[in-house]
Every structure is written in structure tokens, then in C-alpha cells.
Amino acid sequence: MATVKSSPAAHRQDPRRWWALAALVASMLVLGFDMTILNVALPTMAGQLDASTGEQQWMADAYIVVFAALMLPAGLLGDRFGRRRMLVTGLGVFLAGSLLGALADSVALVVAARAVMGMGGALVMPLALAVLPALFAPGERTKAVGIVSAASALGAPLGPIVGGWLLDHFWWGSIFLINVPMVAIGITACLFLLPETTDPSSPKVDVVSTALTAAGLGALIYAIIEAPVRGWGDPLVLGMAGGAVALIAALVLRERHVPRPMLDMSLLRNRGFLLNTLAATLVMFVLSGLMFVLPQYLQVVLGHDAFGTGVRLLPMMGGLLVAAKGAESVVRRFGPRAVISCGLVVLAFAAILGSRTTVDSGYGFTALWLTIAGLGFGFAVVPAMDSALGALPVERAGSGTGLMMTVRQVGGAVGIALLGSLLTVVYTDRLDTGKLPDGPADAAGESVVAAHEVADRLGAAGLVDSADRAYVDGMVTVLLVSGIAALVTALLVAALLPGTTPAPPDDTDMARQTADTRE
Numbered sequence: 001m002a003t004v005k006s007s008p009a010a011h012r013q014d015p016r017r018w019w020a021l022a023a024l025v026a027s028m029l030v031l032g033f034d035m036t037i038l039n040v041a042l043p044t045m046a047g048q049l050d051a052s053t054g055e056q057q058w059m060a061d062a063y064i065v066v067f068a069a070l071m072l073p074a075g076l077l078g079d080r081f082g083r084r085r086m087l088v089t090g091l092g093v094f095l096a097g098s099l100l101g102a103l104a105d106s107v108a109l110v111v112a113a114r115a116v117m118g119m120g121g122a123l124v125m126p127l128a129l130a131v132l133p134a135l136f137a138p139g140e141r142t143k144a145v146g147i148v149s150a151a152s153a154l155g156a157p158l159g160p161i162v163g164g165w166l167l168d169h170f171w172w173g174s175i176f177l178i179n180v181p182m183v184a185i186g187i188t189a190c191l192f193l194l195p196e197t198t199d200p201s202s203p204k205v206d207v208v209s210t211a212l213t214a215a216g217l218g219a220l221i222y223a224i225i226e227a228p229v230r231g232w233g234d235p236l237v238l239g240m241a242g243g244a245v246a247l248i249a250a251l252v253l254r255e256r257h258v259p260r261p262m263l264d265m266s267l268l269r270n271r272g273f274l275l276n277t278l279a280a281t282l283v284m285f286v287l288s289g290l291m292f293v294l295p296q297y298l299q300v301v302l303g304h305d306a307f308g309t310g311v312r313l314l315p316m317m318g319g320l321l322v323a324a325k326g327a328e329s330v331v332r333r334f335g336p337r338a339v340i341s342c343g344l345v346v347l348a349f350a351a352i353l354g355s356r357t358t359v360d361s362g363y364g365f366t367a368l369w370l371t372i373a374g375l376g377f378g379f380a381v382v383p384a385m386d387s388a389l390g391a392l393p394v395e396r397a398g399s400g401t402g403l404m405m406t407v408r409q410v411g412g413a414v415g416i417a418l419l420g421s422l423l424t425v426v427y428t429d430r431l432d433t434g435k436l437p438d439g440p441a442d443a444a445g446e447s448v449v450a451a452h453e454v455a456d457r458l459g460a461a462g463l464v465d466s467a468d469r470a471y472v473d474g475m476v477t478v479l480l481v482s483g484i485a486a487l488v489t490a491l492l493v494a495a496l497l498p499g500t501t502p503a504p505p506d507d508t509d510m511a512r513q514t515a516d517t518r519e
Helices: 016-034 037-049 053-081 082-101 107-130 138-169 179-193 207-230 235-257 265-269 271-301 305-312 312-333 336-354 364-388 394-430 438-444 448-458 461-496 507-518
Strands: none
Touching: 016 037, 016 082, 016 138, 016 179, 037 053, 037 107, 037 271, 037 305, 037 448, 053 082, 053 107, 053 271, 053 336, 053 394, 082 107, 082 179, 107 265, 138 235, 138 305, 179 394, 207 235, 207 394, 235 265, 265 271, 271 305, 271 336, 271 364, 271 448, 271 461, 305 312, 305 364, 312 336, 312 364, 312 448, 336 461, 364 438, 394 461, 438 448, 448 461
């Protein structure tokens, strides 16, 4: 059990606890929309920084790779050295990364800034939840956890809108600068309002396992992103891929033999936990990939401004939030296996429907399949995560949560890398640059943004049409692959996930539902 160094405030139900919760909510909102805010800015940044598609993938992935690699050791640091202290440290690191990003003038500096922000985010995310028991009594704790979790989820749809508005009124560095006042408020509130708590019995941070995780993920992402440019047979790509396999294998072997592992791999022997985690990871894989390819389609191919692009992503986020809110009652009636399978089938249908997109389709068709995709996302991921943890003994819920969140973040990073690389391959293959000199032709092949800039400089209207069609062909391929992956996962879940018999709601459930409705 955790030892609380300053717990009297919690026992007296200090009224400041709600102000402290508001500070945590602000911090989680920042983390939530930083997961998506960059996507809508990538077309603008690609043009001003002369960034290729691969470099754009790194700008998006640097945050997620570091975030995934450091989340578990960050939580252990908070347990051992003080959760408030590490939470404030994480916010400070995130603030430093945001300032670096606002001042960056090159792709390398943006990637570095995103990596620093990932380090800070890895400290903030688990510890923001870990401090709640010291603030709230059991009767209020569930509500507080729900509010913090909702803030993180709400940040995702806010990201494209906030980013779009900033890009329409300021320079692209403003998407980093917006973090500064919110994080500063969070740091101040944490220092004055949060009690300090520790858990001296927690495992020590395993530096070797942390290093293996970060190096293995980094090598894997590098190989996937660089392969379309260098070729899969390139010695550097092969070396990175082989190194990634060796490093991840070494991590698994080490974690299986240490007495108190950070990543408890034995949990994957639980079929319910494994399949539900697989389903949640697949959803993160597809969602991250779509959030990477869609902004360029909306902004460059369809010609919307940055804010309009963010607004036009709302149908997917709206569908996701609606489904997430209604998932509990549907699961109670039909059982998690049926709901997760159906959610994945709906996601597959939306992606395959989206693969019928053409250059002339317009936004109306896109809004339709985006809404359906959001519904599929919500009905798949919420019951999958809940069922994954429900499949574990209570005493292993903490390690199970850490493993599932880490695997999900890895799925997001791989989704951006793999689906982005697939987009690059198709785009480069379909782009017609036969009448251009070698220099402009190579530049146009870097990205659809670069192709439009080359066309403007040379007055080559045909290049714009070719680039738009090539990009849409690449996006269609990404959607088709995503749909097939979702369908295969749905079949696996339906065939292999242990079934549960849904029980009708009892009087307590009905009373709780009535109370929720009145609220």
C-alpha cells in the first residue's frame, strides 16, 4: 500500500481538491490534444520546413515512441520518489519540449521537441491518475477518475480544431506555444494543492529494460519509415529491422526472468486479456494511421484551410464519443465479445467504404464514412479495454493496465509508421513526373505538399492533378488494408474470445441508470 505523506486533506475532504482536479484536467487536456494537434499542422510544416513524408512521420511518431517506452518506468519513479514531485517534473519537461518546438526551425529540432514532450507526457499520464486516491474519498474517487479520463479523451477531437484555428491566425510554432500557459497553471496548482504520496514497496526502475524498450521501438519505427525511401533490401534498413527484433527479444527474455518485471509478459497467456488488448491495439493502429493521412487529404487535395480541416475531422470523433458513452449499456445486454466484434466489423465496413473515395468524391462522402468509423472505434475500444482488465485477477490489474497502455501506444506509433510508409510507396509509384527535370521530380515525390509547391513554381497544372490522384490512391490503399485488418481481428475475437452471458440489469443497475439520467 502507498504511504501518504500529507493525507489529512484527503480525510477532511479539503474543498481545494476540486481545484486540484481542475488542474489535472487541464494537464490531461493538453496531453490529449497533443496526440492529434500536430496532424493538422503537418501539411503547413511540411511546406515551410521542406519535410518529406518520412520526416513528417518522424515528427508525429517521436512523441508516441518516447511516450510508450517511458510510461511504465515513469510510473515507478512516481511511486518511489513521490508522485507529486514526478508529476511536476513531467509537466516541466513537457513545458521545455513545447518551448523548444515553438522555437524550432528545422525538422530535426521539431523531432527533438516532440521526443522531449513525450518524456514529460509519460510522467504526467499515469501519475495524474495515481494522485487521485490521496485527494478523494472512495465515494468521490470514481467520479474524479472518470473526469480525468474524459479530459484525456476529449483532448483528441480538440487537437485538430485548436491546431487549425492557431494555424489560420498565427505561425505553426503556436501549436506548441499554446501548451505553455496551461502547463504553467498545472505546475502551480500541483505544487500548492496536491499532497505528496509514495509507495516504497514498488519495484525499482529497470534501466536496462527501459533502454531495450526505447531502442527496440526506435529501431523498428526507423526501419518501417525509411524502407519506402531506401528499399527493404538496404543494409541500414535490414540492420535496423534485425536490431529491433534482437532488442525486443532481449526485452521479453529479461522481463520473463526478473523477479518483479515492469512488463509482465505472463499476462499475455490469459486469452481474454490478450485478445482484448489486441483489439484495442488494432483500433489505436488504425486511428493513428487515419489521423496521419486524412489531414493532408482534406487540406491539400480538397483545399480546406487548417481550421476547416480540424472541423471536418469531427464526425469521426463525434461517432467515437457517442459510441463510447453508449457502450456500457450495450455490453450489459449483449456481452463484450459480441459488441467488440461488431464494433470491429463496423470499423472494417467504414474503412472499406472509405476506400471507394476518389478525387471527385467531395467531403460529404468522407463525412459519412468517418462517422461510421468513429462508431466502430468507440464500440470496439471501450469494451475491449474494460474486458482486458476484467479478465485479470484484481491484484494484477496494475501491471495489466501498464502493459495494455504500453502496447496500445506502440500500436499507434507502428500505425503511423506502417500506414504512412504504405501511403508513400503508392504515392511515389502513381505520381507522374515524366516531363519534369530530375530535381523538381524528386522534390514532388517527397510528398503531396511538395508536389503542389513544385507545380506552383513551374506552372505545371498537370502535376497537381497527378499528385492529388496519387495521394488519394495511397489513402485508399491505407483504408483497404485497415479495413481488412479490422475484419480479421473481428473474426479472431468472435472465434477465440471467451464468451460471457449478459445478465439483465438488476434493481441496483436500474437505480444507477436512473440517477445518471437525472444528473
